Amino acid sequence: AQTVTQSQPEMSVQEAETVTLSCTYDTSESDYYLFWYKQPPSRQMILVIRQEAYKQQNATENRFSVNFQKAAKSFSLKISDSQLGDAAMYFCAFSNDYKLSFGAGTTVTVRA
């Protein structure tokens, strides 16, 4: 079974600054996907960024980027130039065998 660990229950960041969310996972698989999802209070899960395990290059989506360390089984998310709209719960997720395994989430607060 895959486990996903997010060790930071809460993170706070000043508007326009950078915050990094950590995620580690445990698996014996070699082919899988990793994701970061965002869940604002409106409760819809929104895909932020994805990473294929076979790709060494770290994924980037505008202000969001990841640091994927396959050997260390680490998958952190960096939010640059933080905006008020980034405030939400962020979930790291591991995917294989047609299912997602989620971490416990990190609540991100953005200070104006």
Next chain:
Amino acid sequence: KAGVTQTPRYLIKTRGQQVTLSCSPISGHRSVSWYQQTPGQGLQFLFEYFSETQRNKGNFPGRFSGRQFSNSRSEMNVSTLELGDSALYLCASSAIGAEPQHFGDGTRLSIL
């Protein structure tokens, strides 16, 4: 393109009753997954369907069941409701069970 649609958005039931939740995937998506989200257990995978076949199932009692129709719409049913079944139930769809999964707004189920 319309997103994943879940109905109803809110539902209140009493212990012992049964409930059916509905999910319409994004047009063209053939894989539908269900997740339960609670404050205590976080996000947990229930099951995944593709072309009317269940391909994976999470660790939930037999009271939780689902099905998928030929038009890819899916329903999940919970029988003999318990207080602990109170949760946000999220449905997600993807093209072939590959990634990423796109989520609906969820159904908030409250058991009295």
